[in-house]
Amino acid sequence: MYRYDELDQALVDERVAEFRDQVRRHLAGELSEEEFRPLRLRNGLYIQRHAPMLRIAIPYGLLSAQQLRALAHITRRYDRGYGHFTTRQNLQLNWPALADVPDILAELARVQMHAIQTSGNCVRNVTADHMAGIAPDEIDDPRPYCEIIRQWATLHPEFTYLPRKFKIAVTGSAEDRAASEVHDIGLQLRRATGGEIGFTVRVGGGLGRAPVIGQVIREWLPVTDLLAYLEAILRIYNLHGRRDNIHKARIKVLVKSLGIERFRSEVEHEWQAGRACAAQLSASELERVRGFFRPQAYESLSNIDVASGREPPFQAWYRYNTRPHRVPGYRAVLVSLKAHGAVPGDMTAGQMEALADLAERVSFGLVRSTHTQNLLLADVPQHRLHEVWQELLSLGLAMPNIGTLTDMIACPGLDFCSLANAGTLSVARQIQERFDDLDYLYDLGEIEIKMSGCMNACGHHHVGHIGILGVDKHGEEWYQISLGGSANGFTALGEVIGPSVPQPEVAITLERIVETYRELREDGERFIDTVRRIGIAPFRERAYALHPAAA
Amino acid sequence: MRYILQRRELRPDDWRYLGEECAESDALIVPLAQLRADPLQWQKRSGPLGALLGPADSVAELSELLPWLALVALQFPNPGDGRGYSQARLLRARLGFAGELRAVGAGVRQDQVFLLTRCGFDSLEPLPGVDLEAVRRALNRYSVAYQPGSAQVELRRQRFMPGAPSAARSPD
CATH class of the missing domain: 3.90.480.20 (Sulfite Reductase Hemoprotein; domain 2)
Known part of the structure; x- marks a missing residue:
């Protein structure tokens, strides 16, 4: 994995000192909450329902054992002895004290970690395929590019005060395990016929209130142009993205309003005009970073039959x-x-x-x-x-349910988050209880449930095979269910099946939906494929069958 | 008397904004709209001329006027509005403006000035009442950076250098 050199270390150390001073000024009354807010957000610190929430960056999801131990120590010393892993591959602490946060950041810096730009209107943690470097279908390892983008985006002098948050994902395989098509920028590694590596660049994807699948802005970008091209996109966005309405400030809205053709021509012009002064990714720097991601020192082994005859x-x-x-x-x-x-x-x-x-x-x-x-x-x-x-x-970490219905994604929801409209954790528990029979889960096969407690979509509900969105109805928690979303290879946004259901009825409604699938599926057909084949109407009919009032 | 930070020095401001009391030979900062409405009127003045741009103004509109300008001031109405950072980069790197580049307003605070200066600003005019000494100290918060930036800020180390990649262009 990447190891900090003196520059990287100095930067995080100086960042800790800066934030320590900002917290001191805030607690001394020199910085009002309004003034402090954008500063703390750029260090991953939210003020939540019960306490501050600190989001620690795990760049492209990679951790050393030493770092994981440091995280354990931090959760014990400064929090309640646990952490929450997020859909951006980060770790959130739910109960730190504001005055302790500088010390937490200093502890993180000692193991080459930080919380820089894990929130706020700036470039966020760059995510990658979790199978990077080991996937049989990989074209090139995305992590060196992620690390380079991480460095380039960190305290970027020009792009630290963007109209809105900005998320970049890099995928290196044919199967997109990084959901790159629902990112502000999605980079997909490609190999040209001559063997050279480049990217297909997508722009303007994103979830949130108005989910959009990213569009291709450039079919082929040479890797050495990566930073110059990112700079061109970000500059157009920084100058022209809307700032008058937080709900219209993401780059997807700008791309949509200009149209992809016009947006592309603006970016291409900016890229060519700005290349002489743009950050350059030199071949030697790329090689330096790639050197940290070489294959491990694998033993020479053969594939063996591990499972036969076992319990x-x-x-x-x-x-x-x-x-x-x-x-x-x-x-x-x-x-x-x-x-x-x-x-x-x-x-x-x-x-x-x-x-x-x-x-x-x-x-x-x-x-x-x-x-x-x-x-x-x-x-x-x-x-x-x-x-x-x-x-x-x-x-307690061997629950054999990966890829099944109970391997669901859920944001922290109303229990912790001050943005949420409804709880997610109680619904997750309800689903776990109703679908506690493993044989039944295995019979249902691959089903992705993704659940968000509000339309900001931290739980990616739009791209769940089954999406669950918590809504507030006159102070009660209700849940809207959608079907047919997907972010793996074939990106699609789910379609809402009908009126939302009250909290106690979420799991039973899901059961009616998957029972409909069991009846109507063809041999070996996955849930998502059945939904695509027959549409949502049969599911809608059955989901509400017992609820004439709700329908 | 208004004080500003100019090239890290705390000093009285020699410039006046249009509407402030000033003599014909004083340095005068004029909003872009008025400047464009009648450029000759302003160029005739004996004193140095500056332009004031808001975050929504296009710096490209300034290109013909730049030879007459000794100063460009960009407004930062609040710390969250980052358009001026890109405007500054364009003025310095694209349009080659070598005069005084000033950041003005509520978005010019000690927590922003390191990045502002890296984008090419060499003079800083925070709101009245802001502790300019603290702002000046904040220019030294970081000794390293990843990105190319203005030589105004002295860094021990910096990683990505500016310039078009030398590698041959790959097929489009």
Whole structure:
């Protein structure tokens, strides 16, 4: 993984000193809350329902065992002994004290971490495919580019006060596991016939109130032009994006109002005119950063039959929670943060420490966070999988439900977030309880549930096979259900099936929906494919069948 | 007397804004609209001429007037409005403006001035009452940066250099 040099370290250290001074001035009354707000947001600090919330950056989801231990220590010392992994692969603390935050940042800086630009109207944490570097279908490893973009975007002199937040994702494989088409900028690595590497650049995607799938602005961008081209897009956006209405300030609105053709010609002109002064990504710098992401020192192993003859629970875990690896004899292990009865994405300090130890023993001391709010041990020798399973089982991290209905994404919702209209955690619990039978989950197969507590869509509900959006109806929590969304390869936005349902009826409504699927599916057909084939009408009829009043 | 920070020095402002009391030979800052309405009227003055732009103004509209201008002032009505940062970059890097580039307004505070100066501003005019000493100290908050920027700020280290990549163009 990337290691800070003296420049990187100086920058985060100086950032800690700056923020310590800003907090001091705020607590001394020299900076009003209004003045302090944009400053704290640029360091990932929200003021939430109960306490501040601190969002710690995990660049493209990669963590060392040492960093994970530091996070465990921080949650114990400054919070309540757990953290929440987010859909941007970051970690949120729900209960830190404002006065402690500078010390937390200093502890993070000691292990080459920070919370810079995890919120606010600036370039956010750059995300990547969690299978980067190990996926069999990978064209090129996206992480060096993510790291370069991270550095380029960090305290960017020109782009720190954008009209609105700005999210960039890089994917290196044919299958888009980074949801790049629903980002402000989505970069997809490509290999030309001559072997050279470049990007297809998409712009203007995003979820939130008005979800949009990104459009291609450039089919082919040479990698050395990456920063110059990003600068051109950001400059057009910074100058012309709307600032009069927060709900119309994302780049998607600008792209839509100009039209992709006009927006493209503005960017291309800016790119050509600005190249002489734009930040340059030199071949030597690219090589330097790529050097940090070389393949691990893998043993020479062969693929083996791990599962045959083993106990069925292990076989189920192997099937659902492990993934093929590019190197023979290895497998990637998904560490489920979706145990039934637990909050999706939450992890205790004890679990973090134990997982850090395990990663050092079996996976080169590295752990990854995924945008589906699980963790990943990327490089586990197949002959150690059974041992890894036993250990994860004892830690409560082996729930064999990855890719199934209960591997759902959920934002923290009304329980923590001051923006939310409705709770998500109680609904997650309700779904876990109703769908607690693993055989039933396996029969349903691959289903992605994504749930947001408000239309800001932190839970990506628009691109869930089943999307759940919490809404406030006269002070009561109701939930709108959509079907047919997807962010993997074939990006689509879900369609709302009808009126929202009251909180106690969410899980039963889902059950009627998946029962409809079970009746109408063809052989081997996944839920999402059935929805695409027959449309939402049959589901709508059944979902509300027992509720003439609601229909 | 209005004080400003000019090239890191705290000093009285020699410039007057249109509407403030001034002599024919005084340095005068005129809003873009008035400047464009009758450029000759302003160029005839014996004193130095400056232009005042708001965040929504296009700096490209200034290009013909730049040879007559000794100063361009960009307004920052609030700290969150970042358009002036791009306007400054365009004025310096694209239009080659070498005169005084001034950041004016509520968005010019100690927590913004390091980045402002990196974008090419060499004079800073915060709202009256702002502690200019604190603003001056804030110019030294960082000793390193990743991006290319104005040489106004001395850095120990900086990573990405400016300039078109040397690699051959790949197929479009």
